[in-house]
Amino acid sequence: MSQVSVVPSENSGLANYHFFVRKLHSFLGVFPISFFLMEHLITNSLAAISPSLYDTAVSRLQSIPFLGVMEVLLIAFPLTIHALYGLYIVYVAKNNLTRYCYTRNWTFYLQRVTALITFVFVLVHVWQLRIAHSLYGLEISYVTMQNLLANPWWLAFYMIGLVAAAFHFANGLWNFTVSWGIVVGEQAQDFIWKLCMILFLISSYVGLTAIWAFIQ
């Protein structure tokens, strides 16, 4: 523009990628993480139909070629980036619910709370099943899950973790539609948010059905 920039630019080094990193965080949340979550919940809910169906589904997934590479590239790596940058996003907010008690401010807050719960949940969940499977040869089956969830503390932990992840997923999807400028108008944003909350209820239901199936 005709005038020389008055404020010195803060952008240098990593800061040049500020826009890209935030968009990457948002993108990874939808693809592949949301897709993986949906697949995971549906597979688990097979346990509600029959334990043997669940076991065959698990063994079929375990027979995917290049499974290790796929798991690292499509699950572990995106999750790590999303989680690390997400922790920074949680840190940088200064919540003010007591003063500005609006629905959207609540979901903003809950998005961050469920982020932290899901973070801990996923770490423990991956450690006690996937890592234990690799390191100690723990067999992933209906019976393994049944034994784990027989403990009421683990059961509660899994239920809370599941609902938190489902909310973070569904509300995050709404955030995605706004942050990428897909949904612009206020009424459209409201409508999509309601759809996302229905998605939250559905995904919680599917997930809890699976947990319920393991404690039968």
Place this chain on the structure above:
Amino acid sequence: MSDRYVSLKIKRQTDPRKPAYWEEFKIPYKDKMNVISLLMEIQRNPVNAKGEATTPVVWECNCLEEVCGACTMVINGKARQACSALVDQLEQPIVLEPLSKFPVIRDLMVDRTVMFENLKKVKAWIPIDGTYDLGPGPRMAQKVQEECYPISRCMTCGCCMEACPNVNNKSKFMGPAPLAQVKLFNSHPTGAMNQEERLDAIMGVGGITDCGNAQNCVKVCPKQIPLTKSIAQLNRDTTIHGIKRWLGR
């Protein structure tokens, strides 16, 4: 009439480096008072609720009709203008605090220079100055005018900054107000000639991606500016601009 009082609790600070403290006041009630007239009463008779003489409370005000934004403060927990805060509609004691997202100069007076700096950062103007007459610019559609007018009412009062959870001392987020101005100037047919420069300006640190969609801004804006819609539109514009910029390097 004289036996009715308005009770007032003010968060005070004698200078930026001193700690803040609370002081209570009891002001004789008059009909149709607003928060400014309460503060003027204290200025006239600087005595606190305990009857001790004190220093008059410092605040800023100018237009007294909610168009300049100078008297913005936190009143009963919410950021708003003192001139349009009517005593009859407020719960007592009326609690006054300075805006917390800006450096306090004294009492209720804060330094909002950062808001002007942000306007400069995002180039919230249309460059038409030159050495010769450029002639008339392109016409602006009625529909666009109507969309833009509400955004042009922004008085940089800072309510949106105060209510935004992502505007704080840990973050560099410029806040909703300058973003809406980018939407305003990019919508103008002459301003649109420089739209990429404004989009670039909000794609760095403290820019649009620091918005977390808490959407408090649109709730507290005294001028009913469609802040969230403007930000969502800019999300779309910056996304497209970012992709084009990268592919067209």
